[in-house]
Amino acid sequence: MKLFYRNAIVLSTLNIAVVLVLAGVVFESIKNDKVENILSEKQFEIDFKATDVRNVIRSDTEQVKLLSIMPEIQGIVKFTDYSSSGNFQFDQGFWSGLLEEKFTEIIQNNPKIHQIQIFDLGGNELIHIISDSDEIHIEEHEKLRHSIDKDTYQKVVKLQNNEVVISSISLNQLDDKIEIPNRPIQEIITPIFLSNGEQLGFLKITYDMTSFLHEISQSASGKMLIINNEGYFLDHPDKSKIFGDILGTEINYFVEQPELKENLKEMDNKFHYDEQENEYRIWEKIFYDKNNTSKFWVLLSVTTEEELFLSVEQLRSDVQIVMIPFLAITIVVTIIISRHMSKPIEVLTEKILKIKKGESGDLINIKGNNEISQLGNAFNKMTKSLSQSQHTLKEYEQAMKNSLADAKKFYNQIDQSTAISKFDINGDLTYVNEKFCKMTKYTKEDLIGQNQKILRSGYHDERFYREMWKTILSGKVWTGNLKNKAKDGSYFWEKKIIIPDENSENEIIGFLAIQIDIQDLMEKSSKDWA
Template sequence: MTLTAWMGYREASNGLHETVSQKLEQDARDSAKFVRNWFSYRFMDINSQAENQRNADFLTSLKKEYEVSHSSLAEFTKSERWKALVKANQKDLISFSRQYDYIHDLFLIDLDGNILFTIGNGEDLGSNLFSGRHASTRFASSARKTLNNHQTIFSDLGTYALPNNDITGFISAPILNVQGRVIGLFAIQIQLDRISQLIHNNVNNKSLVHYMVGSDGRLRTPLIQTNKGGVLKRQINSEQFKLWQHEHVNNNDINDDESEISFNYTGPNGREVIGVHQTVRLPGINWVLISEINSDEALAPAHRLKNIVLIIFLITSIVVAGLAIFLARRITHPITQLVEASKAIAAGRTDQQVVVKENNEIGILADAFNHMNSARLEQELVMEQSSLEIQEALIDLEEQRFALDQHAIVAITDVTGTIHFVNDKFTEITGYSRQELLEKNHRILNSGHHEKYFFKMMYHTISSGKVWNGEVCNKSKNGNLYWVDTTIVPFLDEDGEPESYIAIRTDITERKLAENELKKKEHSLALAQQMAHMGSWELDIKTNELTWSNEAYRIFDVDQIKTNASYDILMNVVHPDDRAMVKESYENSIKNQESYNIEHRLLMNDGIIKYVNERCETTYDKQGNAVLSTGTILDVTDRKHAEFALLEAKEAAESATQQKSEFLANMSHEIRTPMNGIIGMSGLLLDTKLTSKQRSYANATMSSADALLTIINDILDFSKIEAGKMELEELPFDLQLLTEDVSELMALKCREKNIGILLRYKPDTKRFVIGDPGRVRQILLNLLSNAVKFTQQGNILLTVESIPEKQVNSHIAEFKISVKDSGIGIAQENLSHVFNKFDQEDSSTTRKYGGTGLGLAICQQLCSLMNGDIKVESQKGIGSTFSFTIKLTINPEPSEELLTIKNFDHLKGLKILIVDDCATARMIFEEQVSTLEMREVVSTTCGKMAINALQQGIRNNDPFDIAIIDYKMPGMDGEELVIEISKKNYSLTASSCLSRRSQEKRTVEIYNL
């Protein structure tokens, strides 16, 4: 009973301790997770601000104005120009600072450390962070790291002179301009109180504390929330901190996320506590969260139970002592008899019997002793018989081992690969003696032929207790390679775990040499076929087994690894119009026992048509039955295309002659309007032989007539709108295809001015709609023409997206389409009247760029007719963004098949590299591939970075599968990058952003895609 009570106390004490520990560990994990999550959201907050182009523009403006002011930094930040810039741009930053209570101040700092803007407007505004009074602070150190590493970093807590030497911390993030260059940093100041609240909010026990300690051993948060005096001053040297420092600071092998276990130790205040730690790593710092509770408070119920158990123990001891004295005398005599009998048996007198008359437990024990003695005698006889059988089994086993040694190569190793046994055949094939092999690791025979992955999979199989079989190439002592067919069998212990391995091998070196020789010949044949663009095939007619050469797979555009050759696959590749002819040609050749030579077409999955010349011969047996058909297939696509091009050129020349005749005939009989007459006659005049001066006059006439015709059309359209006679059509059309066509049309004008045009059709945006495609095209052409007209360098971005929150119903959707340029921009005071008819920004715009001033007014009216609106955002000298909304009916039955994510299932799990110096283009590509479930998307800005990324992927055994490459980039352009990739024999699919067919053909020739 006493033992039970004591065990109950121990169990209760241990259980209570375990419960307290688990609760403490859970609280510590939750608090650490809360801190990490809180900081993670703060990093997301600051990154969103740092990536906000308005903040980048604000910092750029401040930096530019400071440089041109030729005044000191302090004077500039007090100037009227600085105040004007701040007033115009600080609204969003003030709103952001008021939105979050953790923000004490916000900073905009340039690359030189100049503090150009703060929310608080303290004394640090207008100072230099790297050379001023704050140069030695942790804030300055983290800011340098942010600018050098382009990473968001937390500075750790430290004293900051402003406003009152408070303990505070800073998060800093790099600010990038539209070209992707770092132009400064965005910083947020956080007070100690907010960080302290994170870990004290959920504390219920009066002695439970959570506090942060830095890697230097100093407090980062107070032990008690109301007492902050020890922060950054008090040194923590508890066993818990030393354990964390040993595991996570001095030892890099331990994972920060590994579960920590609580234990008892003396806390910072000298009392015994139960504590546990959790590592809190943030970019730039390394903290530990220590959670502690007083041991006396936690285990108080167990201590009370201990006192109760002691009282029960004393009472029980008195009762047991009395009973023991009484029973000892009664039990001692029979037990003495058993002892004497046991000694006699041990001395060899096995005929002993113990006689006890009492009919109690001692009597039962005596009977059991007598029975045990009899059973032992019988067991000795059985053991003698078993010993003889074992001797015979050992003799048989030795004979079997001798037979095995004559034919197999045998070795036994432990689980680490150390050799403990080898037979004669093993030493014979390796050239090593037994003394050289025993106690050596099996890696002594590694030839280097196999990859590490090969041995990794082998070890995985045998370490899990399974038998492994495979072919292995080893190296003998003299350096010669030999091949063995190997079977490795694990010997398992009582727990089912391997304790040693036996390897049984057979020499297959001669067979492997023959196989290698055959492969070399097959490779030579495949290389010859590839050079000639000729594939071969073979059909075993009896088994219906079809085989293709590598070049045949390439010609048929079929994946050799994933697909086995078959008649059905072949017929699927043959053009539907030629399938009957191909089938009939083969059947006739079998029937007539003659070869055939035909030309037919192949239809590839991407719609490309190839032309091939196919020949076939069949072998027959003595009875005249077809046995084996062999054939060749020659890719003659280039030759056929040349023939077609020659034919098309001839037809085009004939058509041009005919069209010219018809045009002249029509123009001579039917001049519909004077304006069309002027344009027509000017065109005819330009087709004649003219002097340079005459051609200049004719071109001027044509341009003026075209401009006047555009003006007339604009005036007519506007007149129709104002008179209420403009009617919109209701036609089904593909909005994405329409925007693509318009973009391609405008790309010609963009190329003339050496500027780029980008189309961003956002994912999940509806495509098939019902509306007036002509008017939508008219709006787009007007806006894009203006963008091209007023943009001298940079890019034009056309963005199309649907607005789900404004969708009227399931049948009608609202679309937002915007055109953003990097042109001359519009002054703020002129934005209000850009949509007025016949208005332009000023008279100089009309003189320099031309135009009627009606285009935007017509666009506004057309948007209104389509239940939408149009607006503009612009900055002088930076560019403009025209955005309009329209409402269109969703087409429930599109006539075209819509590509879905399932159409791109073959891209799942692939790794893609995007190379483009334009940040907007990279963003569009990344957005488009984000829904394809690709393994990884990596973006680079130049060819050199792309080469480094490709090499890094190969070194990490994680190469890229696809590359999208811009053709025109600074430094190494797309063509040079493709040449460099082809030199290094990288295996990937490349897609280049090309503007001309000639460039596409040139890239294909370079990379041999």
């Protein structure tokens, strides 16, 4: 009888030891998988947001370049210069009206635009348009008092055509005081050039970055921080810490984390665990000005161990509660349990293999209060987490589709309000819109396949056309005024912008032409000169 009890005690002890070891192994495995999964999601989030930031900067930069070649902008700068020389009387109101109408349409399609300013070659303000709360205001000429600051002016005067100067994100000022509530802004400046290479002045677009920073800083867990290359916060959950250099708080992340400052000198991204503060940090540099690599932002994800292990600790408590009655069970019960464990293990293994193959990871239903059920719950949590990640990716894809839809809408608006045509490298027309037909009095059937020469009025000589073709065949944008002849024999003046179209191998395959009716403007100019 004593032997029986001794054997029972030994077997029970061995059973308990095995169970405890297995439980510890399972728990550590779940813990490690959970940590790895969360950190992988954080890395994906950082990479995606960094790419999104670069795309926004690239999009804003290209928009500023495109606006600098608008005839309305070039016209107001040119005629202001003529007026100042006393050659003729410049109608400021007429050109301001044209700009207000054009910029109203542009700002409606890009509500991020807060201010549009045009400066002469000396850096003095000519036009100042402000968009705020869906209202557009043009400063009166007598109230224009801004100029390009000295440091920025020294940079922009060195710019060539199609180059820009991009500022970091700062706070907007009104009457030399910081605007309340604070409005984070970014400024992009580009020179205004005519097609003949003559520089007229400068265009500055100020973007409201409030919504942009809010979107970037959103995160399902932990903190998403944005700092500049000097260590000052551009965005932080605690708004009292942002823009310490501008608001005078002098709160600086490099003071808290000096090793980050040193790491930034040697690398562009890093995963780091701080043992002192028990924090996981993932960061990546974002260079917003490709011509100046000393200027950058840092996108930083900070997750504490407490946040990371919150669900794991809950699992630990659940396991401990389940283990108390389970450890009192005899070897006989262990044998019975092992038989019941086989089926759940098979189900779990099957689901794991499906996920490994990339198939759908459906939730599993494992009843009971044991290690396998906890493993099943952990598997379900992992499956839900993966599903949420896929859902987030779909949301981002939908956001990209919405952006493309907005771009298409913007293109359609331009197509409906501006005469547009396309022609191949031989000059044969391949596309015209209704506005173009209305201007030339030809039908689409009359024009498609015909050479552009049918519109020539004889006013310009062959040298004029050779220079035009030389410019666009070299891949440059050509801008100029043309006097053409309509189908009914009447003559009309147009402002023409020709943009080369290249394929993936940078070969010119055709051209896009934007025509603006300037007949009334030319007639008015002729009268002014007379």
